[in-house]
Amino acid sequence: MPDIKVTPLGAGQDVGRSCILVSIGGKNIMLDCGMHMGYNDDRRFPDFSYVTQNGRLTEFLDCVIISHFHLDHCGALPYMSEMVGYDGPIYMTHPTKAICPILLEDFRKITVDKKGETNFFTSQMIKDCMKKVVPLNLHQTVQVDEELEIKAYYAGHVLGAAMFQIKVGSESVVYTGDYNMTPDRHLGAAWIDKCRPDLLISESTYATTIRDSKRCRERDFLKKVHETVERGGKVLIPVFALGRAQELCILLETFWERMNLKAPIYFSTGLTEKANHYYKLFITWTNQKIRKTFVQRNMFEFKHIKAFDRSYADNPGPMVVFATPGMLHAGQSLQIFKKWAGNEKNMLIMPGYCVQGTVGHKILNGQKKLEMEGRATLDVKLQVEYMSFSAHADAKGIMQLIRMAEPRNMLLVHGEAKKMEFLKDKIEQEFSISCYMPANGETTTIVTNPSVPVDISLNLLKREMALGGPLPDAKRPRTMHGTLIMKDNSLRLVSPEQALKELGLSEHQLRFTCRVQLHDPHSDTDTLGRIYTHLKSVLKSYSIQHVPDGTVIVESIVIKVTSSAEEPNLKVLLLSWSYQDEELGSFLSTLLKNGLPS
């Protein structure tokens, strides 16, 4: 029985280092290749030794697909391709291909230059890795090889994020990556057609959350920022350089404009300008409204938001700072946080999800004293707000996607086990499909039931369709007969006659002849006439002919009447039929034995 096997190397009942292996129709595909923000040791990368203990991955993988540029989806890519070893194709969208290497380089710098780690991938490795990337467009069907094809769908979430359909023959899997089912200020909503995959692999970050309306969250956010600024406090918003940052920038920019506010807004690191540039050049990936108006007013040219300098952190007075990274685990956001944490007038707004082990995660869990590197502890006095602006689908969104794609099976990754459990029950109840949630290293096998594509000869099909009539009769379905010829991997369904001809076989005629005796005091001709009338009344839907030469023909069955001179009333009916009319012939011989109605 054909099946699809799925093994998460990362993101199995967890968020971070997404990496899922899929085997379908004899092909092996790696979906995402991410790093884990919560670890600094080996656990930071997926465990590729699962694929092979020694040597390179190339011969074990047909392709690698990266869903979007977030590091938990692509952070292990240079490690995988250059240090473990993989030379096959890596597929991603154009924006992902553009932005991914910048984030990787950033990640490398923080790890190697700041933390002093060795044995990490180098800049050159990032470059070499990116050379293996094949960019693709939305909805483009990419033929990886003769059998394996992949297709990208818009996923929202961040610029260039995509969901992927992977198809071999009539079996298919859809992998969502991270996605968002509601359009936001700069991106559109994820969309997929009713492609009915055998398996849908979905993220489930917000498996149990049903978020209130976006508008409320935005209002809440603006109110909190505004209040803090009004009372002279400083607002720190840790973000990743691309994604939510642009969303919130657009939000604050329009608010500042409308309210005519003067407090400065800063964006840390030099990446901002560059990041905004990406948005401008890839504007076709943003939402409808931005795309429509970009010639007149480009939403990514900000008037109120300026570049941040590290010295500004000590400036008196209110300010709003967007700083990277988003989970407060390192870098500028953490530095600013340390400076501002002691003042209760200040505010920290966490707009996204924080992985376990990060400072952000600790603070969100209400920790008021933080042990910093080395000695000191840090008292957290500033106000902490968590507002989910990360563009993940919530429970409602996930259900909506299932309704869109109509998968036959469901598999959850990229979420916490407990929450997955809840969503799994809900999905199984509502859609009556199986839902799986394998842990890392655990393999789920899904049995598929693919139909078999066959070439049918047009003659046979047309004949059948003509005979079947425009509307098939549900009560009496027509049976069609054909011969399937299997030769050199090709399957062709032809009419039996054509099959004989093609295979150079001659037909073997099997005939039956049966004599039936009948008492009928009429002339032979009259008897034949009476037989004709009788059969006409019994066999309503058959073709019956009375041929002048003294036969009655029912379909291909020939009936003749003879009698001897001695006994003119004892008729001998001669019935002859071929095997093709066996049932009818058998029926007629029995019927006529019972005599004719008087």
Place this chain on the structure above:
Amino acid sequence: MNLHSFLWTLKSPAVNDDLSLCVCVQYCLSGHPTLPCNVLKFKSTTIMLDCGLDTTAALYFLPLPLVHSPRLSKLPGWVSKDGAINLEKELKECSGRVFVDSQPEFCLPEKELLDLSTIDVILISNYHCMMALPYITEHTGFTGTVYATEPTLQIGRLLMEELVTFMERVPKAQAATCWKNKEIQRLLPGPLKDAVDVWSWRKCYSVQEVNSALSKVQLVGYSQKVELFGAVQVTPLSSGYSLGSSNWIIQSHYEKVSYVSGSSLLTTHPQPMEQSSLKNSDVLILTGLTQIPTANPDGMLGEFCSNLSMTIRAGGNVLVPCYSSGVIYDLLECLYQFMDSANLGSTPFYFISPVANSSLEFSQIFAEWLCQNKQSKVYLPEPPFPHAELIQTNKLKHYPSIHGDFSSEFRQPCVVFTGHPSLRFGDVVHFMELWGKSSLNTIIFTEPDFSYLDALAPYQPLAMKCVYCPIDTRLNFHQVSKLLKDIQPLHVVCPEPYTQPPPAQPHRSDLMLELQPPPMSYRRCSVLGLPFRRRYERIHLLPELARSLVPSEIKAGVSVATVSAVLQSKDNKHVLQPVPKPAPVPPSKKRKRVMEEPPEVLNPKPLLSGAVPLEPFLATLHKNGITEVKVEETADGHILHLQTEDVLIQLEEDATHIICDNNEPLRTALRDLVLRFLQKL
């Protein structure tokens, strides 16, 4: 005359005996090789391929001046020599030619050849080939979908909006129609006399019609497989000619038509042409080859630059009449490099069009549709086209029209890019009036769509220098024959002009298609039956059915299995499912009657093949208790007489005949014994 009957007689050799038997019929609504409009009827789907608008008809009209032109407003009306025909209101004499004084009109694709409301989809290959879209989709009852790539849609929209603006800025009250009267037109001076299909000419559409037409467009990406009604799959492929330009594959599981329209193998800004997917085509429809097969685009570009610099150095201005998208990006890029090296860095460029700004902006956001080189710039991230830098450094300025800021800001000598290349409408008309009288100035024609002499006709006599540097990057005959050799289509269909040398160069047999088998050619209003030998269709066996099949090997490597199944056809998809088991007959008194029910109609048995060998068959009979068998040899085989049962069995190489009276159980038993030796198909 009945157009239809005319057509059917016209094309007798190409039209197969009965078009209704053809799998695929092509209706040719335009004979223009580069502005095609064809309709394919393919597997019960009606597909329009492109709808080009022939704007050359505008050349018969007087220019529409943006600023009052005393010269053009005082032209004498035309009266025939004998004074019998007076059309002085409609026709004006200008520079020794007669022009129509009315809003310019365009030549539409043929609307009478088939009912346009039956069109299911329209496939657009590039933005130049969609300009007739509003005429087709509006007011014809069209209810289908238009497929185009995003750049094609966006730039196509700009070009349509530009056209509408050009027309609406200079409203003309009158629409000249008298001159079109056949009897009158016959008597007009050339070239008006020879204008064809004048009654199908129409004036420009409105913005509302453009919006409505474009709202029917569904966006597609390269290599996207679009299913049409389950019967046909269409796929756009990069054609390398312009941003988002595509060739199309139209195929079912067994037939493949490639539609090649406006393709280029030169490396300019668009993504390169995808060729390998065009292989294995049954039919390849070839349109949109270069209109200037004798001019090499690179050479023309060099000439363009040298003429431009010569004029500027001499203190003159350069006018480049052009479309607002396409080659202009390459010209700007070329000049970006050239001007500094030629020490002309301070010469201002002006790009004047209602859509100049949009065109420049849009060109920068289609990274996915650009050549590798430009794509990698976007990854940096930098704008893919250097005109961003020209704008930033104020070397290139763009204006919606000559009115407003432009008039106060412009400095001479300068280079002006503006439309329309026909020189009949748009801002270019003003520059012709302004600069035409000075021999210091130069006009450089780069667009190949119009004869430059005809374009200039109403401005003669002209002091300004004229340079003709047509840049047409589309395939030339050399490239196309190499391409066809590579992709090997079984049949090629092309417009008639491609099957003979250009009329002006009758000896250049290298400037035509020479193929084996010769291409099928068409002209406006042709109807062709496309040659397909379609023999198979895709069907799916449901897994339960597939599992129930019992294959038997007939010869080495060939197995057969008989299939009895129920056919289900829905949305042009065919599925075979197992025959449902009959509902069990309720054990009732009716039991007796069952025999009297005739069997189901038409439940044919499989065909039989093979032979029944005598000795093994006798052994089998023996095993089944039939021992008294008398065997008699005949000419063709044997006759077996089963003496106890009084049954005759005639065994021959290809036939078996069982003659058995009054013993149905025995007959069926014998039948089954015979069947053991035979293969069932």
